[in-house]
Amino acid sequence: MMSDKIILEQPTVPSSGESRYMTHLWVSGYVEPPERLHHSDPSQLLAVGSLYHQEITYKIRAALKILTFREQHVLVQFWSPHDVGKHQMLTTKDQPFGLGVASEKLCSYRKDSERKAFLVDKDHEEDDVSPPARVFRRGLPEWTSDITKYETKDFPQQDCAIRCKLHGYLAFPVFDSTTGLCVGVLELLTFSKLKDVAYEVKHIHRVLKTVNLASPQVFEAFDVPASNVSNERSNNESDKIYDILKRVCDTHRLPLAQTWTLSPFTCYFAHENGIEKGCCSFDTRCVGKVCMSTALPRYVLDMNTWTFFEASKTCHLEKSRGVAGRALSSRGSCFCGDVTKLDVEEYPLVHHAHISRLTGCFAIFLHSIEGKNDFVLEFFLPSDINDSRHVPDLVQTLKQSIEAASGFELGDGSAMEIVGSPTDSSLNEMVSSDLESVVADADVADQWSSTKEDRKRKRDSDTEQSTSGDSDTEQSTSTVMVNVTFNKSKTQFAFPLFRGLSKLKRKVAKRFKLESQKLKLEYIDEENDKILICRNDDLKPALDASGSNCSMNLICSEIIY
Incomplete structure (x- = not known):
């Protein structure tokens, strides 16, 4: 297909499977596969110059042929670094690109992009005037729900994008799996405003792996927040936490337990207040917030809670909200007799908890001494228990499990915070400092007098x-x-x-x-x-x-x- 001298190859749409309902790209002209490279040393690999760039170009085009999108009016293009004299410039000219629909507006923006080049020298970091340049330098994605939220100085093609009716935006760094070097930036623009780009990020990540290219390491597993510890130590830590959750749930017949921790900042998001770091949800609901997400250690005893368990994997909680959030903020413990009575702003999983018949919830802070990581262990009580009278026994088992596991410190349990109305008789029981007795509510009238x-x-x-x-x-x-x-x-x-x-x-x-x-x-x-x-x-x-x-x-x- 040719659109005003832009030559595009028609996509091959499968006759079955879910991908047949998605938008496949019309990809720019055929590229000859380069001579195979055998260099494993990064310095030698870079020395082959144009041959190396040809191989990257070939891989990117192959990836574009596989990519599918929810949006029909979509432009995807690759920005590649090239040496120009003593400088390194990022350009999309002569690089692979794809269109969901070969519309005049998408083609117009593509032509405007081909005329742009951005300086990405290490000595010129102040020249980060465009999203592709910033993404190339930082090695982290940048996105926005609407391009109009950028300041003009931060998006030099903004006027052209608005004329072409483009709104949603995502720029994604691409790495060579062999060398670990950033080899360019994959840029995505859509007619639609995007409330989240999690699907696109995950999908691009998977497709790049098929052509031996990589995205940032933080996306290796979206359910697992980034950690500063080695994989071996992290796995050992996770195994210990899993054993703790299992022992407590099996002993007290708890339907579900899971682990929460702070979500890592893994991208940059542009909005009315500027460009700031965003969490791994890639969702506008998390913008400007410190969020929590579930880590790997989870234990499901009652399979009827599976719906809630799956929903928790993709849900982010705002720190200091809900049972887990309050336990993290206080580095202590928190209890709620019935989470289904909480406001959805306080606890976004209310609907899923109701479906799975989960009510009573207890959460407590846990610190890893060796890994220096902070967690919250969240335990759901059986549906027939909606007060805290069983919490002391639960905590006693928890303490014993942590002593056996070693390497952890349990949060302050001297006073348990209550989420929910304190006047609700089902919620106003309180565990004392040693968690061995519960103090019931009593009338305060006529107590203490002073002038x-x-x-x-x-x-x-x-x-x-x-x-x-x-x-x-x-x-x-x-x-x-x-x-x-x-x-x-x-x-x-x-x-x-x-x-x-x-x-x-x-x-x-x-x-x-x-x-x-x-x-x-x-x-x-x-x-x-x-x-x-x-x-x-x-x-x-x-x-x-x-x-x-x-x-x-x-x-x-x-x-x-």
Whole structure:
């Protein structure tokens, strides 16, 4: 097929299989296979010059013949580095490309691209004026849902792209599997706006492998977040975590357990606020967020939970949200009696949990001492259990398993954070500091009394570190949600007020990694004044000032001597 002097070879569409419903590319003219190269030394391989480039060109064209896309109006083109005098330039002229449809607009953008060349010398990094150049230098993909979100200085072909009605964009680095060198950039543009490019990234990765080319190593397994440890150590770590999950689930007949960890930043995303790092989901929903994704160690005892298990593999959770996110943020533990009652913004897997009849969930932080990696172990309780009375036994088994595995540190279990309404009787049970007893909710009315004159202590007044109240007779009070702000950081946890100020300070200190003796807690009273909490008797007024009998709002600051 010829479109205004652009010669394209018609795709071969299979008569069966899923790929017959996808868009296959019309690929640019036939390329003769080059003489086979036998050089294994990178320096020798580069020395063959044009023959080496011919081989890469041949492989890229072969890959384009295999690629398929969800979008019909798509342009895929390859940018290759070439030496021009003392400089290295990235160009797509005379390089393979493919069109989903040989439309005038796609052909027009292709011709404009052939007239461009970008400097990619190591000594000219300030000249990263285009996505292909940035991708070539960084070795990581760059994408956007809509080209119009780029600033003109970051996308020199933006005006042409808009005229050609192009929106979705992905630039993808290509590596030589033998040398590990970046040999170019594969660029994808579509008429449609893209909310995610995960399918395209995975598909391109698989196709490149068939022609002995590679994508970044982080895509070797999308379910496994990148790790800074060796494969051998990582595998040993995963095996140990799997054994821990299996022992706990088998002992307590738990239907499902899985591991969460922070998602690696594996791409760059362009949006209204500029170009920033993005996580491995390649989804606009994760832009500007710190996300968590499931790692390999998982254990499924009840196969009825398989739908939920599969959904978790592709879902990202925002850090500090949901049960697992809160456990990671606090480096402690968290419990929810019924995750299906959580808001979808708080927990995106709500629908899948409902289908699989998963309700009670307990999560706890786990640190690998040798690998220096942080994880969260998430356990789902049997459907007939929606409170925390079984958690102490579960944690005891967990501790024994971790001691046997060695090399791990379990998160702070001194106070378990509750997700969900604390007034819900199914959710307001609380595991105590040693996880051996559960404190039930009780009425707080008429507990503790003090006059305003007794408790009016301003922030700049003498910060007496009185602990005389700690020895007072403990009174039975309710477990409340404590919300604490320290500078720009926030934390939330459930706390039984009868445990007193000293233990409250220690809990806050652990959350913010401070020394309990060097912090002070304050609250805002009805006159908008900051009141210093100096003894146990001050906790009841702090609770009253929050306007709720089930939550307390506090401000934490460090004492400067």
